[in-house]
Amino acid sequence: MDNVFEVLNERGFIKQTTNAEQVARLLGEEQVAYYVGFDPTASSLHVGSLVPIMAMAHLQRAGHKPIAIIGGGTTMIGDPTDKTEMRPMLSLEQISTNSKGILAQLQRYLNLDNGIANNEESQIASKAGRFLNNADWLLSVNYIEFLRDIGKHFRVNEMIQAKGYQQRLDRELGLSFLEFNYQLLQAYDYLCLFQKYACRLQLGGDDQWGNILAGVDLVRRVEGERVHAVTFPLLTTASGAKMGKTAGGAVWLDAERTSPYEFYQYWINVDDRDVSRFLAYFTFLPMDEIRRLGNLEDEAIREAKEVLAYQATKLAHGKAEADKAQAASRAAFGGGNLDEAEMPTTVITSERLDIGIPIMMLFHEVGLANSRSDARRLIQQGGAYINEKQCRAIDMVVDTDLLEENALLLRAGKKRYHRIIIKEN
RNA sequence: GGGGGCAUGCUAGAGCGGUCAAAUAGGGCAGACUGUAAAUCUGUUGGCUAUGCCUACGGUGGUUCGAAUCCAUCUGCCCCCA
Numbered sequence: 001m002d003n004v005f006e007v008l009n010e011r012g013f014i015k016q017t018t019n020a021e022q023v024a025r026l027l028g029e030e031q032v033a034y035y036v037g038f039d040p041t042a043s044s045l046h047v048g049s050l051v052p053i054m055a056m057a058h059l060q061r062a063g064h065k066p067i068a069i070i071g072g073g074t075t076m077i078g079d080p081t082d083k084t085e086m087r088p089m090l091s092l093e094q095i096s097t098n099s100k101g102i103l104a105q106l107q108r109y110l111n112l113d114n115g116i117a118n119n120e121e122s123q124i125a126s127k128a129g130r131f132l133n134n135a136d137w138l139l140s141v142n143y144i145e146f147l148r149d150i151g152k153h154f155r156v157n158e159m160i161q162a163k164g165y166q167q168r169l170d171r172e173l174g175l176s177f178l179e180f181n182y183q184l185l186q187a188y189d190y191l192c193l194f195q196k197y198a199c200r201l202q203l204g205g206d207d208q209w210g211n212i213l214a215g216v217d218l219v220r221r222v223e224g225e226r227v228h229a230v231t232f233p234l235l236t237t238a239s240g241a242k243m244g245k246t247a248g249g250a251v252w253l254d255a256e257r258t259s260p261y262e263f264y265q266y267w268i269n270v271d272d273r274d275v276s277r278f279l280a281y282f283t284f285l286p287m288d289e290i291r292r293l294g295n296l297e298d299e300a301i302r303e304a305k306e307v308l309a310y311q312a313t314k315l316a317h318g319k320a321e322a323d324k325a326q327a328a329s330r331a332a333f334g335g336g337n338l339d340e341a342e343m344p345t346t347v348i349t350s351e352r353l354d355i356g357i358p359i360m361m362l363f364h365e366v367g368l369a370n371s372r373s374d375a376r377r378l379i380q381q382g383g384a385y386i387n388e389k390q391c392r393a394i395d396m397v398v399d400t401d402l403l404e405e406n407a408l409l410l411r412a413g414k415k416r417y418h419r420i421i422i423k424e425n
Numbered sequence: 426g427g428g429g430g431c432a433u434g435c436u437a438g439a440g441c442g443g444u445c446a447a448a449u450a451g452g453g454c455a456g457a458c459u460g461u462a463a464a465u466c467u468g469u470u471g472g473c474u475a476u477g478c479c480u481a482c483g484g485u486g487g488u489u490c491g492a493a494u495c496c497a498u499c500u501g502c503c504c505c506c507a
Contacts, residue, residue: 270462271463272462272463273463274462275462299462300460301460301462302460302461333461371471371472372473373472373473374470377455377469380469381455381456381469382456383454412454414455
């Protein structure tokens, strides 16, 4: 079998490494503890985080030990990397809540058996990966000791070369001292993980390269050991947009924020040019199969998109949800039976419908329009449908006459559906 | 500590006393075309009980018949000097 490093490389996960040969040899010869940091700024990860997650999963499948770090301590400061504004500082409670959500999501992809802030000695022997919060060691740091032991290894001249900082300095955006320290803290994380868990490899987005290298250097200076770094290419879609953004905002891994159906639809709707790359990143399908799918052209490429959507949804939400999403998607767009489809649904009492609901109000209420004015526009422009019939009259009142099998199917534009079910009372 | 500048809609960015719900671009939404793709074209893009009304140009208070536009003050950000 190929070395995991080769697997990752073939799938496009590798952008930069400290030393490709050494990393490959390390991964081929021993069981390596590796880590990736995640931001606890929200209670859910979004599809952008899937690149590191999938890379971790490949490594774990190859027998290496993942360590997922929640940047609880660093988030309390804010990360300047490639951001035009400071990140908000979060409270400990928020971070802890967010961490729980993130852990649950990571566990779908990885075997991480310990909980938050739980780094008992017994678990060091555990085969599963770990989930740690860097607040555990950062919060107790003593400023003077930190400066003496860690700070002395850093040169400001070098630090400000980092791209993220450079931008902030050049563009008059300003850089707070807090944020400037981020690099030291992240480097310190690596050192701690090396000392405690023999972590020898850090992975991260390519924008983190500078920070990761700072950690590699720090370990070398303090411990005299060679540790490694691998970065992932920063994913953008073929049209140049940041990965994982859609009309409605980010595509989350949390089913509460982005339903499995919407998640599935996100993948179905990717740009043709992104399909093979995404298959390599976001599924475990063998590369031969991916190449076959990637060679499909014109309409046939939808088959590849369907595979991508199904596989990605299955990983994130499980087989049952993926099946449902697929069925719903096929129903909505392939002429299948729409009533069977799983889609956002609102229950309305028959009483209300007897009176009649103005169409603008209805579209707004179920969320297909952001306001009544928005609904008005939608209707006027011919984007509103009830039971697949276009409705252009803004003064239309929806009542029981329109019911089909005790339900209504609303549609806004081409892709957004909403079902209304009537409840007797 | 001293001096100067900036703050506008989702974003960037015009406007500098009335004709401003505010140019322009990007983004979003809708329509046409299509393959639930891309590109292109068209329309639209604060809210509402809708030919009108309300809320908006960092906060507050003034000047004025009338302010995003002028003045004062507060807050935040930036630059230069020390």
